[in-house]
Amino acid sequence: xxxxxxxxxxxxxxxxxxxxxxxxxxxxxxxxxxxxxxxxxxxxxxxxxxxxxxxxxxxxxxxxxxxxxxxxxxxxxxxxxxxxxxxxxxxxxxxxxxxxxxxxxxxxxxxxxxxxxxxxxxxxxxxxxxxxxxxxxxxxxxxxxxxxxxxxxxxxxxxxxxxxxxxxxxxxxxxxxxxxxxxxxxxxxxxxxxxxxxxxxxxxxxxxxxxxxxxxxxxxxxxxxxxxxxxxxxxxxxxxxxxxxxxxxxxxxxxxxxxxxxxxxxxxxxxxxxxxxxxxxxxxxxxxxxxxxxxxxxxxxxxxxxxxxxxxxxxxxxxxxxxxxxxxxxxxxxxxxxxxxxxxxxxxxxxxxxxxxxxxxxxxxxxxxx
Amino acid sequence: xxxxxxxxxxxxxxxxxxxxxxxxxxxxxxxxxxxxxxxxxxxxxxxxxxxxxxxxxxxxxxxxxxxxxxxxxxxxxxxxxxxxxxxxxxxxxxxxxxxxxxxxxxxxxxxxxxxxxxxxxxxxxxxxxxxxxxxxxxxxxxxxxxxxxxxxxxxxxxxxxxxxxxxxxxxxxxxxxxxxxxxxxxxxxxxxxxxxxxxxxxxxxxxxxxxxxxxxxxxxxxxxxxxxxxxxxxxxxxxxxxxxxxxxxxxxxxxxxxxxxxxxxxxxxxxxxxxxxxxxxxxxxxxxxxxxxxxxxxxxxxxxxxxxxxxxxxxxxxxxxxxxxxxxxxxxxxxxxxxxxxxxxxxxxxxxxxxxxxxxxxxxxxxxxxxxxxxxxxxxxxxxxxxxxxxxxxxxxxxxxxxxxxxxxxxxxxxxxxxxxxxxxxxxxxxxxxxxxxxxxxxxxxxxxxxxxxxxxxxxxxxxxxxxxxxxxxxxxxxxxxxxxxxxxxxxxxxxxxxxxx
Numbered sequence: 001x002x003x004x005x006x007x008x009x010x011x012x013x014x015x016x017x018x019x020x021x022x023x024x025x026x027x028x029x030x031x032x033x034x035x036x037x038x039x040x041x042x043x044x045x046x047x048x049x050x051x052x053x054x055x056x057x058x059x060x061x062x063x064x065x066x067x068x069x070x071x072x073x074x075x076x077x078x079x080x081x082x083x084x085x086x087x088x089x090x091x092x093x094x095x096x097x098x099x100x101x102x103x104x105x106x107x108x109x110x111x112x113x114x115x116x117x118x119x120x121x122x123x124x125x126x127x128x129x130x131x132x133x134x135x136x137x138x139x140x141x142x143x144x145x146x147x148x149x150x151x152x153x154x155x156x157x158x159x160x161x162x163x164x165x166x167x168x169x170x171x172x173x174x175x176x177x178x179x180x181x182x183x184x185x186x187x188x189x190x191x192x193x194x195x196x197x198x199x200x201x202x203x204x205x206x207x208x209x210x211x212x213x214x215x216x217x218x219x220x221x222x223x224x225x226x227x228x229x230x231x232x233x234x235x236x237x238x239x240x241x242x243x244x245x246x247x248x249x250x251x252x253x254x255x256x257x258x259x260x261x262x263x264x265x266x267x268x269x270x271x272x273x274x275x276x277x278x279x280x281x282x283x284x285x286x287x288x289x290x291x292x293x294x295x296x297x298x299x300x301x302x303x304x305x306x307x308x309x310x311x312x313x314x315x316x317x318x319x320x321x322x323x324x325x326x327x328x329x330x331x332x333x334x335x336x337x338x339x340x341x342x343x344x345x346x347x348x349x350x351x352x353x354x355x356x357x358x359x360x361x362x363x364x365x366x367x368x369x370x
Numbered sequence: 371x372x373x374x375x376x377x378x379x380x381x382x383x384x385x386x387x388x389x390x391x392x393x394x395x396x397x398x399x400x401x402x403x404x405x406x407x408x409x410x411x412x413x414x415x416x417x418x419x420x421x422x423x424x425x426x427x428x429x430x431x432x433x434x435x436x437x438x439x440x441x442x443x444x445x446x447x448x449x450x451x452x453x454x455x456x457x458x459x460x461x462x463x464x465x466x467x468x469x470x471x472x473x474x475x476x477x478x479x480x481x482x483x484x485x486x487x488x489x490x491x492x493x494x495x496x497x498x499x500x501x502x503x504x505x506x507x508x509x510x511x512x513x514x515x516x517x518x519x520x521x522x523x524x525x526x527x528x529x530x531x532x533x534x535x536x537x538x539x540x541x542x543x544x545x546x547x548x549x550x551x552x553x554x555x556x557x558x559x560x561x562x563x564x565x566x567x568x569x570x571x572x573x574x575x576x577x578x579x580x581x582x583x584x585x586x587x588x589x590x591x592x593x594x595x596x597x598x599x600x601x602x603x604x605x606x607x608x609x610x611x612x613x614x615x616x617x618x619x620x621x622x623x624x625x626x627x628x629x630x631x632x633x634x635x636x637x638x639x640x641x642x643x644x645x646x647x648x649x650x651x652x653x654x655x656x657x658x659x660x661x662x663x664x665x666x667x668x669x670x671x672x673x674x675x676x677x678x679x680x681x682x683x684x685x686x687x688x689x690x691x692x693x694x695x696x697x698x699x700x701x702x703x704x705x706x707x708x709x710x711x712x713x714x715x716x717x718x719x720x721x722x723x724x725x726x727x728x729x730x731x732x733x734x735x736x737x738x739x740x741x742x743x744x745x746x747x748x749x750x751x752x753x754x755x756x757x758x759x760x761x762x763x764x765x766x767x768x769x770x771x772x773x774x775x776x777x778x779x780x781x782x783x784x785x786x787x788x789x790x791x792x793x794x795x796x797x798x799x800x801x802x803x804x805x806x807x808x809x810x811x812x813x814x815x816x817x818x819x820x821x822x823x824x825x826x827x828x829x830x831x832x833x834x835x836x837x838x839x840x841x842x843x844x845x846x847x848x849x850x851x852x853x854x855x856x857x858x859x860x861x862x863x864x865x866x867x868x869x870x871x872x
Binding site (some may be wrong): 063065066067068069112118120122123125126136139141142143145146147149150151152153154155156158159161162163164166167178179180182201202204205206207208217226227228229230232233239280281282283285291298301302322326337338340341342343344347348350351353354355366367368 | 384391443479489490491492493495513514515535536537538542543546547549555563564565568569570571573574575577578579581582584585586590602603605609614625627628629631632633637670671673674677678729730732733759761762763764768769797798799800801802803805806810817818819821822825826828829831832833835844848
C-alpha cells in the first residue's frame, strides 16, 4: 500500500515538532500529558505534566473498503473516521464510546474502551492491525501493518490498545473494519436480573445473532444483528416485544455514549459525591449484591454500579467473583484501577522502562507510580 | 526462507559442552523423575528440529515435566544456572521456533494434555497447553460448540504451540486468530514464578499483556494452561467452487465479495499448478483448465446461508467466473476442501522437497505478487505452486526443489527470501501465521528498522531480563542484518518518508 498512502505534506512539521518536544522532554525529564480531544480526561488515574497536543496530526492516511482496513493519524476526529466508514457501509464494530464531541482516534485506542457490541464483536484490541509509535527515546517506530494476519515480531500494536499513553505517543493506527450488519432488530423482555443473566448465557451457547444486551430495572433489552434472514428467524424464536427501530437506535447510542437515562442519573449521583464503577466480570458471575444501582451489559461481562460504598468493599466483592472494578467517574480515593499481582506489576515497570526510560509519558494514568 | 546462519549460543564458545551438560543434568535430576529427563544423544535426537527440518540442533537436555510444580522448579533452576529454555509442543511449527538451543534445555510440554473443563454456560474451555487443537473441538462438540481457529495441522498441533505462534487457519477472516479466541493463559515467568495473563472477564487492569504474550514464540513466558472461547457451531455450511481463466479476475472477485459487504466463513484460492497437483492426489473434480480456483464458504442458519450463497454467486459471475458449483451436501463440501487441505502433501508427491512460504499482502496485490512469483520461477529456475488464504491476504507459495541436485536448496532459499521482500514492498509482512522462528530472522531485517528491532528486544528483556527463553529466535542480532546486507523496506504504514530513519 506504500504507493497509495502518500502522506499529506503538512504532516512533516507536525510530526517534527512532536519528535522535538519529546526529545527535549526526555533530556529534561519533563512529564508530558498526551492530549487528543480531551473527552476522556476523566478516565483513569490523574493527569500529570505539560499537555502534548495531537490535534495537528490528523487525517485519514488511507482507506480501502475492499481491504477492510483504514489507517488514520492519532488526532483524526473519531466522528470523521466513523462518517468516512459509514459512507462505504462499514463501521468500527466495537462501537467506541463518544462521551462528548471531539474525541480522536488516538484517544479511542489509548483508552481501549468499547460499546454495547463488545461481547459479540470484540474490543479495540481485536481490530488493531498496526500502529506507529513515538517512544520515550523520541524514536518513530512501526509495528504490525495493514494486513489481517501478521506474526512478524511481537504484537506491539495490540499492546497499545488500552495503554493510556503510558508506552508512548500513538501517532497513527491501522484498524480492521467490517461491513455494517444488513439487518438489526431490538427486543424487550420484562425479566429480573438473575433470570436475565441465566437466559443470556443460555442463548450465548446457541448460534444466534445476538449483538448486544442491557439489563436494568427489571427489563432486558436485546439487539440482534446480522443477515436479514438470520435476524428475522431469531426474533421469531426468542419472542419478546419488538422495539421500534428509531427508539432502539437511540437507546443503544445512549448506552454507548453514556447519555442514557441510567447514566444521566449516575452523573447526578456522581455530582453529589457517589462513584460510577465499571465492573468487568465473567459473564456467568451471579448478580452482585452491592448497595447502589446496577446496569448490566455484555451478557453479564460488564456491569455499571453507582454507589457511595467504599472502594475496598467493591473491589473485594468483584475480585471474589473473578473480575476487577474500575472507578470510572467521580471520586477515586483508592485509584482508578484494581491493583496488579506482583509479577505483573514488575513486568509493567520493566515495560515502562523499555519504552519510556525517563518516564515522561502519562505517568499515573494507567498504573499509579509507573 | 533465508540463508541459514547458525543461531548464536548465548553463553559463548568457551564453555565446555560436556561439563555444562553434566551440571544441568545434575541440577534437574533433583527436580524431575529419571524418565522425565533425556540427555543421551539417541534420546534427544528426535527433538532436534520441528516441522522445519532443514534447521537442526541437539539440546543439552530434554525435560518432560508432568506437573506445574516441576515446571516451576525447572525454570527456577535453569534461571539460576543461566541455561536457555526452549519450550516445545507437538513440534509441528514451520519456522523453527522450537529448534533446540545447543547449550539449552528443551522443555517438552507434551505431558500437559488434560482438558480441565468445558463449560457450556460461559462458552469456554480450560485446557492444558499440550492438548491438541482438534481435541478441544471434539470435547466441545456434545455442547454444540467448537474452537474456531483451525490451522491445517490441527490434528497434531497443540494449543500451547498455537498460543506461541498466534496460529490462524482457513476461517480466520470471520472467526479470528488464536489471539481473538483466547481469554487467559496461566504459566510461569522465566524465574519460575506463577503468572496469569488475561482473565475470565473480557479485560484486565493495566496493559493488555496477553496481547504481547500470544504470538511471542515462547520468548516471554512459559504457558501451561489456556482458557479458550468456544463458538456455537453453525447449523449449516456450504461452499462455492468457482473457476477463473485469469488470475487477475480471481483476485478482483475476492475484493468484490468483500466490497459487497460479505464476510465469507472461508475464502481460499489455488493457482493452476497447485490445482493440478492436488487433483492428482485427491480426485475432487477440480477444473484443471482454470488459471485459478476460488473456494467461498458460507455458514450460519439455512436461511442465512441461502441468502449469502446467492449473493456470492452473483458477485463471482459478475467478476467473470467461468464455472461455478455449489456443494449440495456435507460430503461434497468436504470434497471441495479436500484438495486445499492437502496442498502440502500433494506438493510432496510431485517434488522431492518443497519449501512453504507464509507472507501476507494486501488482497488487492494478489495478482501482482503471483505475477512476480511467475517471473521468479524463471529467475531461480524452480517451480512454485500457490495456495492462498485469499480472504486474509495470506499467501503460501510452495517452492519445489530437490535438495540432492546441485545448488537447488540455495536457489530455493533465495527464491523464498525474494518472495518475502516483495511482499513487504507491496505493503505486506514476511509471516502471516507460521512465525519468524529461525527461518525468517534475516527477513526481519528487511521488515523492521534497527530501532524497531531494539524496541522488541527491550520488550523481551522486560519479561526475561537475562534473555533465557528461546534465545536466538524472532529478533535478529545487529551483525546478522549487517551481513545480510539488505536494506530495511519502509512500510506503507509509515506515512512520514521525509523523516530521517537511518
